[in-house]
Amino acid sequence: MALEESHVRRAAHLARLAVSDDQASGFVDDLSRILDMVDQLQSLDTEGVMPLAHPLDATQRLRADEVTETNQRETFQRCAPAVENGLYLVPRVVE
Amino acid sequence: MQWETVIGLEVHVQLATRSKIFSGASTAFGAEPNTQACAVDLGLPGVLPVLNEQAVAMAVQFGLAVHADIAEVSVFDRKNYFYPDLPKGYQTSQMYHPIVGPGDVEITLEDGSSKRIRIHHAHLEEDAGKSLHEDFHGMTGIDLNRAGTPLLEIVSEPDMRNAKEAAAYLKAIHSIVTYLGISDGNMAEGSMRCDVNVSVRPKGQEAFGTRAEIKNVNSFRFVERAIAFEVERQIELIEDGGSVVQETRLFDPDRDETRSMRTKEEANDYRYFPCPDLLPVVLDQAYLDHLRGQLPELPADKRERFQNELGLSAYDANVISASRDMAEFFEAVHSECGDAKQAANWVQGELSGALNRESLSIANSPISARQLGELISRVLDNTINGKAAKEVFQALWNGQGESADEVIEAKGLKQVTDTGAIEAMINQVIADSPAQVAQYRDSEPEKRGKMIGYFVGQVMKASRGTANPQQVNGLLKEKLDALL
Numbered sequence: 001m002a003l004e005e006s007h008v009r010r011a012a013h014l015a016r017l018a019v020s021d022d023q024a025s026g027f028v029d030d031l032s033r034i035l036d037m038v039d040q041l042q043s044l045d046t047e048g049v050m051p052l053a054h055p056l057d058a059t060q061r062l063r064a065d066e067v068t069e070t071n072q073r074e075t076f077q078r079c080a081p082a083v084e085n086g087l088y089l090v091p092r093v094v095e
Numbered sequence: 096m097q098w099e100t101v102i103g104l105e106v107h108v109q110l111a112t113r114s115k116i117f118s119g120a121s122t123a124f125g126a127e128p129n130t131q132a133c134a135v136d137l138g139l140p141g142v143l144p145v146l147n148e149q150a151v152a153m154a155v156q157f158g159l160a161v162h163a164d165i166a167e168v169s170v171f172d173r174k175n176y177f178y179p180d181l182p183k184g185y186q187t188s189q190m191y192h193p194i195v196g197p198g199d200v201e202i203t204l205e206d207g208s209s210k211r212i213r214i215h216h217a218h219l220e221e222d223a224g225k226s227l228h229e230d231f232h233g234m235t236g237i238d239l240n241r242a243g244t245p246l247l248e249i250v251s252e253p254d255m256r257n258a259k260e261a262a263a264y265l266k267a268i269h270s271i272v273t274y275l276g277i278s279d280g281n282m283a284e285g286s287m288r289c290d291v292n293v294s295v296r297p298k299g300q301e302a303f304g305t306r307a308e309i310k311n312v313n314s315f316r317f318v319e320r321a322i323a324f325e326v327e328r329q330i331e332l333i334e335d336g337g338s339v340v341q342e343t344r345l346f347d348p349d350r351d352e353t354r355s356m357r358t359k360e361e362a363n364d365y366r367y368f369p370c371p372d373l374l375p376v377v378l379d380q381a382y383l384d385h386l387r388g389q390l391p392e393l394p395a396d397k398r399e400r401f402q403n404e405l406g407l408s409a410y411d412a413n414v415i416s417a418s419r420d421m422a423e424f425f426e427a428v429h430s431e432c433g434d435a436k437q438a439a440n441w442v443q444g445e446l447s448g449a450l451n452r453e454s455l456s457i458a459n460s461p462i463s464a465r466q467l468g469e470l471i472s473r474v475l476d477n478t479i480n481g482k483a484a485k486e487v488f489q490a491l492w493n494g495q496g497e498s499a500d501e502v503i504e505a506k507g508l509k510q511v512t513d514t515g516a517i518e519a520m521i522n523q524v525i526a527d528s529p530a531q532v533a534q535y536r537d538s539e540p541e542k543r544g545k546m547i548g549y550f551v552g553q554v555m556k557a558s559r560g561t562a563n564p565q566q567v568n569g570l571l572k573e574k575l576d577a578l579l
Contacts, residue, residue: 014364016177053170053192053369060374065112065149068119069133076137077129086128087236090179093226 003032096334097298100326101306102261102291103253104318106268107246108278109222109286110153116221116245117144117187124284132224132239138183144372146171150245151376153277154194154219155386157247160271160393161214163198165383171219171373174365179237180224188248190367193218194376195247200271201395202263207409212264213252222246247277253292253303258322262315265289266417269315270394274419282313289318293325294339304329305339309353312346321346325353397422405435415439420457424464431468434475441471445488462491470499482560483508511562514570517554520562521574524553535575547571 008027012019019027073086082089115122118135135142158165170192173185195217203209224239249268255261269287272278280287294306307329312321324346329339344353392400394416401412401422415425421442429438446467450457470491474484487502496502503509511517525532528550535546547568554567 014175014366053168053375054371054373056374058374059377060146062148062151062376063119063145065114065147066119067114067121069114069121069131071130072133073127073129076132076134076139082234084231084236086130087227087231087238088129088179089231089234090237091235092233093179093228093235 003028003035007031098295098326098330099298099300100257100322101253101294101296101303102255102257102322103306104249104251104255104261104264104292105290106249106251106265107222107288107290108157108249108268108272108280110150110245110247111276111278112147112149112153112245114147115243116147116150116219118243120243122244126240128236128238129240132242136182136239136243144187144370146373146376147245150219151194151378152386153245153275154217154247155378155383156275156277156390157217157249157272158195158198159383159387159390160275161195161198161200161217163214163217164196165378166192166194166196167378168192169194169219169376169378171370171376172367173370174220174367176363176365178223178226179235180226180239180242182224182239182242186221186223187370187373188220188367189218191369192375195249200264200267202260202267203398203409203413204259204263207413210254210260212254212260212267215250215252217247217249220246220248247272253294258319258326261291261322262318265315265318267394270417270419274391274394276391282315285313288313291318291321291325293322293329295326295329295333304333305341307339307341307353308343309346310343310356317346317348320348320351321353324351328353391419394419394422401435405429407435407439411439411443414443418457424457424460427464428468428471431465432471432475434471437471437475438468441467441488445485449488449492461494462488466491466498473499473503477510477512477563479503479508480510480561480564482555482564483510486560507559508561511558512566514566517558517562517566517570518574520554520557521550521567521571524550524557525574525578528553532575532578536579543575547575550575 005024005028008019008024008031012024077083077088080088110116112122114120115136118133120133120136121131123131135144155165169189171187172190174188174190175185177184193216195214197216198214199211200214201209201211222241222244224237224242227236227238229236251264255264269280272287273280278286282288289312291309291312292306293309294304296302296304307325309321309325312318325344332339343356345356346353397416398412401407401416402409407415416422425438425442428442429435432438446457446460446462450460455461467488470484470487473479473487474481479487483503486506486508487499490496490502490506491499496505531546531549535543538546550571551564551567554571555562555564
């Protein structure tokens with residue numbers, strides 16, 4: 001599948017990545033080659049094969065419903081750029 | 096043109112686990128901001144989620160209660176988007192293999208009829224944190240205590256055709272989750288939230304119209320109001336030659352309208368993929384059987400039993416079975432007094448009225464089921480009459496006495512059924528009311544029935560309310576008619 005630069009720009013925007021014009025054209029080639037490989041995989045007949053949700057042949061372990069964590073707000077907030085009244089502050093979000 | 100409304104609901108239910116879905120942080124409501132947000136909830140590097148067994152069990156119990164297929168294998172996916180109250184940059188959810196498959200719920204409408212609403216599926220996911228938009232020097236405050244709280248999102252089929260059906264469905268879901276004890280169902284605190292999908296189509300047309308999704312519909316009443324507004328808006332729009340845009344709208348209860356939320360943003364693209372940090376969840380039959388064995392009697396079964404075995408009306412059975420607390424209270428009253436109809440009347444009438452006046456829930460009723468049952472027994476065995484019963488009820492409500500018998504004794508409310516005593520009072524009243532007696536005698540026979548009320552009132556007053564009203568009535572009629 002041949003990608004266009006607009007696809008790369010959109011993917012970068014969704015992932016909040018800053019991509020320069022030079023980089024963008026490079027990514028078009030790189031990502032197109034990855035997608036070619038996916039196309040190749042898709043040519044395989046997978047009729048009757050269960051989609052794989054995880055490469056490990058194991059199932060999820062469950063934990064008992066117990067509160068095991070203590071309040072570590074101070075430690076965690078030490079690396080936050082801005083806090084007030086126990087809240088993390090972020091650039092204003094407008095709905 | 097005749098229009099038909101099509102409604103589907105997505106209900107988010109916060110599961111009443113002690114800890115979060117993927118971490119051991121507490122889910123208790125109302126804690127200081129960010130004191131219950133651990134490294135996993137904050138999405139710090141290197142952390143791994145571990146699934147809470149109780150959240151799985153609760154989802155399965157819901158599934159069993161709505162006759163759904165429970166997935167032997169379910170898978171968690173990442174729903175990717177950026178928002179400050181979602182620090183990981185994705186919400187862990189179940190897109191392709193939800194834990195609960197297709198099921199159904201029976202709703203009861205106001206006219207007593209019922210309808211089956213299909214459930215498309217229900218999946219487990221984590222809640223996000225909260226954004227506080229009050230002004231922090233032009234910034235937004237983030238509280239992540241709620242991040243990672245387990246949610247069960249219940250998605251209905253578009254089976255509802257009007258606002259009443261949608262509200263009845265929401266009530267049915269509320270009733271099921273609270274019966275199961277998997278959520279406190281508190282809509283005001285956000286434990287249960289609802290998004291409504293609404294579209295309209297010309298009556299008779301099979302294809303659905305374009306739908307709008309209304310968010311922030313957080314009470315039973317708002318569901319009806321939001322739908323009413325939205326239906327009118329869409330019909331007007333189409334009839335004026337416009338067309339409905341598929342979009343997210345916000346319900347504003349203060350202005351009673353829905354508003355478009357964001358139009359500038361491109362269509363959401365969540366790029367779901369299986370979460371590599373979580374393995375597929377596999378449930379075996381023995382586990383499902385174990386959970387099935389723990390299910391309580393559910394509202395629909397209770398409703399049916401109340402109607403068929405206890406002889407309650409469809410309306411009474413529906414109202415009483417809607418809340419587990421009320422149903423259990425009613426059953427305790429019934430087992431004490433043995434009369435289902437009377438128990439239902441008292442629970443729905445006097446008791447519910449008093450609870451409403453003081454904004455109390457039935458779980459916090461000052462009168463116990465045993466006390467109320469005993470009180471009803473005293474009416475049934477003619478120890479007290481209906482009027483005195485209300486007085487006893489009030490006294491018990493106010494804590495003046497431990498039991499109905501104690502109050503009856505203390506206040507001298509025991510009903511006078513001694514014919515001689517009642518006759519004496521009647522004779523006195525007749526002797527004291529010559530004018531009324533003359534009036535009674537001179538009036539048309541068919542009007543006398545009404546006039547007897549005056550004399551009954553006087554006798555009841557003379558007995559301080561303790562005379563048996565049926566006896567008073569009968570004896571009075573005899574005595575007055577003897578004077579004709």
